[in-house]
Amino acid sequence: SYELTQPPSVSVSPGQTARITCSGDALPRKYAYWYQQKSGQAPVVVIYDDKRRPSGVPERFSGSSSGAVATLAISGAQVEDEGDYYCSSIDNSGNPLFGGGTKLTVL
């Protein structure tokens, strides 16, 4: 079955750039979306349509996509950026699909 694959964890020091990848066979043809979920909270979209940033999301968040890999980058990561990040796209049937999530640690 179709899957979106993310690394389980990423760790950076404050001020460094954090990069989280998402691999999926359909990504060359379909948009990727990124959700941030802080502990005990609901997810929030931080990137849509591969690289667009919703109003209110800090400029340090950026998205890109090349071939079968979408990437979320957080430039100058801050402690407040810690949490779980989920990529999303659609499966072979056009249904929404989430990656397994990546735990970002900034310390």
Place this chain on the structure above:
Amino acid sequence: QVQLQESGPGLVRPSETLSLTCTVSGGSISTYYWSWIRQPPGKGLEWIGYIYYTGTTNYNPFLKSRVTISLDTSKNQFSLNLRSVTAADTAIFYCARGRLTGATTWFDSWGQGTLATVSS
């Protein structure tokens, strides 16, 4: 700004039906794809299904035989029924507003989530 709020019982007995309602405020329930997404404790997100404002539904194939999502436009609410639940259905359930870009549905507003536990 639209807000979504889930409501429903926190405890459901095995083999029974889990019923949740999402109330939408600050915006119309028209035009969007009103969705349910769940998250088992400590695990990832799973899309359950959505209902379009016209009443058209689409469900996760793995849950389709047990799921019904309905819409009450007069109350600005939509609901989830998940039948024949087991402990594996224990999760935080989120309602969310879905948008469509090309062929891809994504979620721009989420409720705070409600924990539903399946236990006798």
